[in-house]
Amino acid sequence: MKPHIIVAGLGSGDVDQLTLGVWKQLQAAPVVRLRTERHPMVKLLRENGIAYRSYDELYERFDSFDDVYEAIAADLMEEARRLSSAAPPGTEDAALLAAHSVFYAVPGHPMVAERTVALLKERCPREGIEYTIMGGESFLDQTFTRLGFDPIEGFQLLDAQDVTPAKLRPDIHTVVCQVYDTFTASDVKLALMEVYPDEHTVIVGHALGVPGEERIAAVPLFELDRSADFGNLSLVYIPRSDDASLRNRTFERLHEIVAILRSPEGCPWDREQTHQSIRKNFIEETYEAIEAIDNDDPAGMMEEFGDVLLQVMLHCQMEEETGTFSAYDVIQALNEKLIFRHPHVFGEAGASDAEEALRNWERMKAEEKRRKGADPDRQSVLDGIPADLPALMKAYKLQKKASKVGFDWDRVDDALDKIEEELRELREAVRSGDAASQSGELGDLLFAAVNAARFIGADPEEALARTNQKFRKRFSYIEEQLRINGRNFDQTDLTEMDRWWEEAKNRV
16 A cells, blocks of 8 residues: 555644544554644543654754755655555555544644644655545634634735734734744744834734633733743734824735826826936935935935935826736746846855855846847947936946956056047147137047946045035035124125135035
């Protein structure tokens, strides 16, 4: 006969909830294995003389739950093979089959939050082992009953080991199971606090439906891990909420709001806009966000990043209305690009430093272009630079691309010499009075300065932005001194302003 494993659920903990079929199989099984004996039903097994062996010692032996579950699955399959080899040839009778099968019992229902069962379902067919899954009352049955909510209103079940803010949905009921101890509860709390306020009420349930052991307590979220009562039968329940402040923390709500603004019942101004009409808004909002970054202003950054995000959402909504793509398509494409271009994070490649990571990025970017049908032999090295970039930034990117194929100075001194050469040519153009020549030579000088910036590892756009900011602060000092003295610019001269400028250099 083929090796055979019977997987059954012990129910939620109340003896009255154990199914008759599971009880009969338990009594007849030659070999009983329990994932854990830390379950109220184990007392019934002892009282009726049912021998068993649990896998609790594996939790102490291994460092991770994954390793524990792997070891349990491997042992069960090996035990099934051993029993099968001892069976009489040609055994097909159901009773004889059960008599040579491993009986594996788990808390609750085998198909609810049982990683070992998932492993058996995956591996048994590959290794020629049959398995039978018998039901059992899940802890969810008691959860719905004892906590009093209907899952049809919207419900999600999360494993405490795998709770992340991205998975949380305040608009549906959420149950976090397998909150084994205070350390796990602490991890759950930190994830929940990314979405819910610190004072938000959550429900902690222990041994739901088990007479004499059940405990249910409502606690503020920040106190979730301050109890020592957590164990194998503990869970955390977060009731669904219609609180607008919680919904407003979700991307789905943002998508919904922008769609409403663009709808016939929405805002007349938003409805009239096109990609071209709000193009300038995108640029303005981006520069305002950059200003907040330069000012190291977290509150400003939060607001300005939101304004930039709104521009993205409006453009996406316009395309969604025509059926070309939606914001979710944009997110999918971005996620896939990030994963593809980071083989050193999501693949097998390595990157010991930022330079190697950047090389991986460029290599995968080139591969993307090849997959899209672009012919590398017909492309310019300088392709891929947006036409509307500010000139200083564009010069920097052009030079970087050219330098990758060897078109560059060897030393920083060569770049500095080029600045002096271009400065001399600008002086000559100024003396000649030729306006077109002056403009051209000034452009050459600026381009040469960008080259020098690359050699010293400075971004020219950022460097000039800092200088602009420095100039503004020092000039503001001059204005302040004039106000203190009750004067204006008509009542001062360059000598006095230059003196204040020198003072400002020592102050700001």
